[in-house]
Amino acid sequence: MKTLSFILLLSLSFSTWAQVFRVVERSENNKQVFKKVKLEDLESSDSFDGRYFKIVLGKSDEALPFDANEDLVLKAATTYHHLTFARNYFVNKLSSDYVESLEKIVVRLELTNQFSELGHFAHDNYEPQFNNALTIPAGKGLASRNIQPWGKEIWFRPSKKVHLSSLDIKNQEHEFEGILRRFREQVHMQTFQRFLSQLILTWTTDNYVLDTESALRTVGATLFLELAYRSQDTVNYVFTRKWYWLDSALVPEIIYHEYAHVALSDYLELTHSTPIIEGMADYFAGKIASSPTLAKKIKKYNTFNGKDALKKTEYRMQFETNEWANTDFVFGLLWQVGEVVGKNQEAFMYELREEITTDSTIRGQLVEGLLTTCRRSCDEPFNKRIQILKLLNNKKL
Amino acid sequence: MIFRLFLLTLFLFLQAAFVWADGTLDFTNDREGVSLYDTKSNNKKINSTLKKIKSNVIVNSYKTALNEQNERNVCAYNLNETFIKGLGQKKVSKSQYEGSIYYLRSQNLIDDVVVQILLNAYKTTTKTIFNNDRDYSHRFLPGTYIQRESLYALMKEFTSKYLGHNCYDDAYRLFHNDMNKIVSLSQNDLKNLYLEANERRVISDEVYNLLERARLANLHYKSVSLKDYYRKIQNLRVQYPLPFENEYSDFVTKANSVNLTHRQQLLAQYSDLQIILMGNLIKKLRTRLESDRIEIWVYDQDGEIEVIPLEPMERFRFALKILRKEMSQLALNTQFRGRAPSYMDLIAASFELGLVAGSELNELGSLEEIWNPKKTWWDKAAFWVRSFGSVATIMIPPPYGFIPVLALVAIEATMGDQDNGIDDGSLF
Numbered sequence: 001m002k003t004l005s006f007i008l009l010l011s012l013s014f015s016t017w018a019q020v021f022r023v024v025e026r027s028e029n030n031k032q033v034f035k036k037v038k039l040e041d042l043e044s045s046d047s048f049d050g051r052y053f054k055i056v057l058g059k060s061d062e063a064l065p066f067d068a069n070e071d072l073v074l075k076a077a078t079t080y081h082h083l084t085f086a087r088n089y090f091v092n093k094l095s096s097d098y099v100e101s102l103e104k105i106v107v108r109l110e111l112t113n114q115f116s117e118l119g120h121f122a123h124d125n126y127e128p129q130f131n132n133a134l135t136i137p138a139g140k141g142l143a144s145r146n147i148q149p150w151g152k153e154i155w156f157r158p159s160k161k162v163h164l165s166s167l168d169i170k171n172q173e174h175e176f177e178g179i180l181r182r183f184r185e186q187v188h189m190q191t192f193q194r195f196l197s198q199l200i201l202t203w204t205t206d207n208y209v210l211d212t213e214s215a216l217r218t219v220g221a222t223l224f225l226e227l228a229y230r231s232q233d234t235v236n237y238v239f240t241r242k243w244y245w246l247d248s249a250l251v252p253e254i255i256y257h258e259y260a261h262v263a264l265s266d267y268l269e270l271t272h273s274t275p276i277i278e279g280m281a282d283y284f285a286g287k288i289a290s291s292p293t294l295a296k297k298i299k300k301y302n303t304f305n306g307k308d309a310l311k312k313t314e315y316r317m318q319f320e321t322n323e324w325a326n327t328d329f330v331f332g333l334l335w336q337v338g339e340v341v342g343k344n345q346e347a348f349m350y351e352l353r354e355e356i357t358t359d360s361t362i363r364g365q366l367v368e369g370l371l372t373t374c375r376r377s378c379d380e381p382f383n384k385r386i387q388i389l390k391l392l393n394n395k396k397l
Numbered sequence: 398m399i400f401r402l403f404l405l406t407l408f409l410f411l412q413a414a415f416v417w418a419d420g421t422l423d424f425t426n427d428r429e430g431v432s433l434y435d436t437k438s439n440n441k442k443i444n445s446t447l448k449k450i451k452s453n454v455i456v457n458s459y460k461t462a463l464n465e466q467n468e469r470n471v472c473a474y475n476l477n478e479t480f481i482k483g484l485g486q487k488k489v490s491k492s493q494y495e496g497s498i499y500y501l502r503s504q505n506l507i508d509d510v511v512v513q514i515l516l517n518a519y520k521t522t523t524k525t526i527f528n529n530d531r532d533y534s535h536r537f538l539p540g541t542y543i544q545r546e547s548l549y550a551l552m553k554e555f556t557s558k559y560l561g562h563n564c565y566d567d568a569y570r571l572f573h574n575d576m577n578k579i580v581s582l583s584q585n586d587l588k589n590l591y592l593e594a595n596e597r598r599v600i601s602d603e604v605y606n607l608l609e610r611a612r613l614a615n616l617h618y619k620s621v622s623l624k625d626y627y628r629k630i631q632n633l634r635v636q637y638p639l640p641f642e643n644e645y646s647d648f649v650t651k652a653n654s655v656n657l658t659h660r661q662q663l664l665a666q667y668s669d670l671q672i673i674l675m676g677n678l679i680k681k682l683r684t685r686l687e688s689d690r691i692e693i694w695v696y697d698q699d700g701e702i703e704v705i706p707l708e709p710m711e712r713f714r715f716a717l718k719i720l721r722k723e724m725s726q727l728a729l730n731t732q733f734r735g736r737a738p739s740y741m742d743l744i745a746a747s748f749e750l751g752l753v754a755g756s757e758l759n760e761l762g763s764l765e766e767i768w769n770p771k772k773t774w775w776d777k778a779a780f781w782v783r784s785f786g787s788v789a790t791i792m793i794p795p796p797y798g799f800i801p802v803l804a805l806v807a808i809e810a811t812m813g814d815q816d817n818g819i820d821d822g823s824l825f
Contacts, residue, residue, distance in 0.1 A: 183799075183803065186805065187799050221799070225799070317822045363708055363709075363710065363822070363823075364708055364709075367708070367709040367710060368689075368708075368709050371689075371709055372689075380756065382683075382687070382754075382757050382760070383756065383757060383759075383760040385686075385687075386686065386760040386761070386763070386764065387760065389686075389709075389710070389713045390763070390764070390766075390767065392710055392713075393710065393713065393714070393767060397710050397823075
C-alpha cells in the first residue's frame with residue numbers, strides 16, 4: 001500500500017494539466033482570430049505555471065491564477081500558448097539542445113518598470129514603459145538590497161493609446177515630403193524658364209507671346225501647386241492615423257520574436273537592442289509564424305506598421321546604428337538569404353548565430369557570418385555563396 | 398613576360414609532339430551536356446535513319462572510319478567518306494547522313510564541335526554548283542598575263558601538290574595562300590579564275606568542283622578543322638588533366654547569337670595557349686571569390702605599413718573589378734593581338750581546362766549581370782521618357798506642365814541613380 005501511494009504521489013508530481021483557454025491566433029490567411037486551445041505542460045491546476053513558462057503579473061513572483069480578470073487571462077493564455085509553440089519549434093525543428101536545457105522562464109505581463117541590470121526592476125519613479133516587449137538577461141541579484149537572482153525573463157508592457165505626434169516616426173513622411181518638394185521645385189523651374197523665354201520673345205519680336213491669358217494661367221498653376229505643397233501637413237493630419245497602441249502580449253509574432261531572443265541568447269547576448277539581434281529574432285518570429293510579415297493585420301492590438309521581409313529596402317549606413325535596430329532591413333535580408341539557401345535555411349540561420357555577436361555590424365560580421373556558414377552548411381557552397389553575394393550586392397551592401 | 402610565353406609555347410609544342418606520337422584517336426564527348434543538336438527535328442531524323450540503318454552499323458562504321466584515320470593528319474572529309482561508305486547503303490541521303498551523325502552525338506561518341514566539323518565538311522563536299530556564268534566576255538580576270546599563268550599552274554597542281562598529302566580544307570588553305578602570294582585575290586577573282594581555268598581545260602571538272610566548293614564554303618578562312626581540334630584537345634588534356642572524367646555541362650552547349658555553342662566558339666576561335674591564358678583568369682577569380690581575407694597594404698617612407706582589410710562585399714566587388722582589368726590586359730597580350738575575349742569565352746575556357754566544376758558555370762556566368770546588366774523594357778522606355786520629358790517641361794503650357802515633371806520625378810524615384818549604386822561607406 002505504501003508503494004502504491006508512493007507511485008500515485010510520484011505520478012501526480014510529474015503530471016501536467018491540460019486546460020482549454022481562449023487565445024489570439026492567426027487564421028490561414030494570417031488574420032487575427034480567437035481560438036480555444038489546450039495549454040500544454042501546465043504544472044498547476046489553477047494558475048499559469050507550466051513546466052517551461054510561468055506567467056506572472058507585473059513584479060509578482062506568483063503565477064497568474066486562472067480566475068483573474070478576463071483580459072489578463074486572455075493575455076496570459078495567449079503568451080503561454082505561443083511561447084510553448086515557439087519553444088517546440090526550436091526543440092523539435094532545430095533540435096536546439098540549448099533551448100531544451102533552459103530553465104523555466106518567467107513571463108511578466110503589464111510590467112511598466114524599466115529593466116535594471118543590478119536591481120532587476122528599475123525604480124517606479126523612472127518613466128513607465130508601454131507598448132512594447134523585451135527579453136532580459138539573467139541577473140545575479142543584489143544581496144545587500146535583498147534583490148534575489150533572476151533568470152531570463154520576457155516582459156510584456158501594457159498597451160497605451162499614444163498620440164503619434166509624441167513619437168519620432170517621421171521617416172516615411174519625410175520621404176514623401178522630399179519627393180513632393182522635388183516635384184514642386186521642378187515645376188516652378190519649368191514655369192520660370194517658360195516665363196523668361198516668353199518675356200524675351202515679347203521684347204525682341206513684335207509678337208506678344210506673353211499675353212495676359214498665358215500669364216494668368218502660369219500664375220494660377222503656380223499658386224495652385226504652392227497651395228497643395230503648403231497644405232500637405234493639413235492633408236496628412238486629416239487622412240493619416242493619429243493614435244498608436246500596441247498590446248504586445250496579444251500579437252503572436254511579437255511573442256515569437258521575444259522567445260527567439262531567448263533561444264538565440266547562447267550566442268547573442270540580451271544586453272541591448274541592435275540591428276543584428278533584432279533582425280535574427282524577427283527572422284525566427286517570421287519562420288515560426290510561417291509569414292514574412294510581422295504584427296500586421298492585427299489592428300485591434302497593433303496600429304503601427306509591423307514588419308515586412310519582402311520589402312525591397314536598400315542598405316544605408318544608418319542601419320548599422322542602434323537607433324535603427326527595429327527597422328526590417330536585417331529581417332528582409334535574412335529572409336531573402338534564406339530563400340537562396342533553400343530547404344535547410346532555418347537550421348542555417350540558427351547556425352549563423354555562432355558566427356555573430358549582438359554587436360556585429362551588418363556589412364562586416366553578419367555578411368561574413370552568412371558566407372562562412374554557407375561554406376560549412378550549404379548544399380552547393382560555391383554556387384550558394386555567389387548567389388548570396390549577388391543578392392547582397394543588389395541590396396547595395 | 399615574352400620569355401615566359403616563349404617557354405610556355407615551347408613546352409606546349411613539346412607536349413604536343415609527345416602526344417601526337419603516342420595518341421589514339423578519340424572524339425568521345427567528355428565535356429558537353431545537352432547537345433545543341435538535340436532538337437525535335439533532329440531527333441526525328443535520328444528515328445527515321447534508324448529505321449533504315451541499324452544503330453550498330455552506324456557505330457561500327459564510325460569506329461572503322463576513325464581507325465582508318467591517321468592521328469597526325471586526321472581529316473573530316475576522309476572520315477566522312479569512309480563513314481558514309483560503311484553505312485552500307487547504295488545512296489545515303491543528306492537526312493540519313495545527318496541522322497547518323499546526330500545519333501553518334503546522342504550516344505556521346507562525338508561532341509558538338511565534331512558534329513559541326515563533320516556537318517560542315519559534308520555540306521562543303523555536297524554543295525551543288527551552278528555554272529550559269531559562262532559568258533566570259535564580261536569576265537574580269539585579275540593580275541597580269543604572267544601572273545595568271547602562274548595561278549593556272551598552281552591550280553593544275555592542286556590535286557598532286559596540295560591535296561595529295563593534306564586534308565581537303567588544309568590543302569585549300571595552303572593553295573589559297575600560295576595563290577595570294579602571286580596576286581591578291583578577291584572571292585570574285587577566284588570565281589572567275591576557276592571558271593576560266595576550267596573552260597581552258599587547265600583543270601578538270603572534278604578539280605573545278607573541288608576548288609569552287611572550297612571557295613563557296615570559305616575554307617581559306619581560319620576555322621577549326623578536325624585536326625586542329627584534335628591537337629588542341631590533346632594538348633589541353635595533357636596540360637590540364639581533367640579532375641573528373643566525363644563531367645558534362647549544359648552551360649557550354651548553350652547557343653549564342655550566331656547559333657554556336659560557347660564551346661564551339663571557344664575551340665574555333667582560340668588556340669590552346671589562348672584558352673589556357675583565358676581559363677587561368679577564371680581560376681584566379683574563383684580563388685578571390687573564395688578568399689576570406691584580402692588586404693590593402695600601404696607602405697610609408699620608412700617601410701612601415703598600414704593594413705586595410707577589405708569587408709566581404711568589398712572583396713566580392715574587388716574580385717570582379719580586378720577580373721575586368723585583367724580581361725582588358727589580356728586583350729593587349731601579344732597572343733591575343735588586341736582581340737578581347739568575352740567573359741563567356743573565359744568561363745568556357747576554364748571549364749575546358751577542368752579548373753571550374755560544371756555545376757559552378759551557371760553561377761559564374763551570371764556574375765556578368767553585375768557589370769553588364771540586362772536592360773528591362775522599363776529601363777529602355779525610361780530613357781526615352783526622360784529625353785522627351787525634359788523637352789516637354791518647357792514646351793507644354795500650364796496648367797498641363799506638371800505632367801512631364803510628374804513623369805520625370807516618378808522615373809527618378811523608381812529607378813534611382815544607377816551610377817551611384819553602392820553606398821559611400823564601401824571601398825569598392
